[in-house]
Amino acid sequence: MKSAYGWQTPAPDYELTCVEPGSPMGELMRRYWQPVCTSDELRDLPRKEKLLCEEIVVFRDKKGRVxxxxxxCAHRGTSLEWGRIEEGGLRCCYHGWLxxxxxxxxxxxxxxxxxxxxLDVWQPAYPVMEYGGLVFV
Ligand code: FES
Structure with missing residues (x-):
């Protein structure tokens, strides 16, 4: 592929630039905490974020836990992005699983x-840590 200046653009390096699950760099990056938002961005609505090619919903419950x-949603797949934050966690907007x-x-x-x-139902969750005003996943 030629650029505007006539130079050859190198082909993308899959091992260095792709971070989806299962890719070499994706597996490396998942061994480290990744910042996803600032602590003060977590208010009364959940936030849908994209991190390393994966979507996640980040929230702070009314007890202050992130x-x-x-x-x-593990029930019927509704996006928890539209859920309601409560004292115990995040309630799905469709059938109300908390x-x-x-x-x-x-x-x-x-x-x-x-x-x-x-039933012992678990929604896939990620470890979370707050540090220096940032939320890391
Ligand atoms: S889809 Fe979430 S509770 Fe039914």
């Missing part, structure tokens, strides 16, 4: 008691 979850900051489903309001006790 969580980072896969955006697609996930804590570790990803454990702690409330299923539309399900029977038997169903709730038999």
């Amino acid at each position: 969580g980072a979850l896969d955006p697609h 996930y804590d900051t570790q990803g454990q489903c702690i409330d299923m309001p539309c399900e029977t008691e038997e169903f709730r006790t038999r």
Whole structure:
């Protein structure tokens, strides 16, 4: 490929530039904390962010704990980006399942008691740390 100045543009280096899951640089980068937003950006609405080619929903519950979850609800896949922040975590906007900051489903309001006790549902979650006014995942 030629550039505007007639120089040859090198082909992209897959090993150095691709960071999706399973790629060499993606696996390397996932061994380190990655900044995703500032602490003061986490207010009363969850934030959908993209980090290393993956979407995540970051939120601070009403107890002040920060969580980072896969955006697609474990129940029917609704985006948790539209969820409601509560004292115990993030509640899905569709059927109201409530996930804590570790990803454990702690409330299923539309399900029977038997169903709730038999299922141990976990939403994929990422480790989170706040440091120096930043949120790292
Ligand atoms: S899709 Fe989230 S609770 Fe049903």
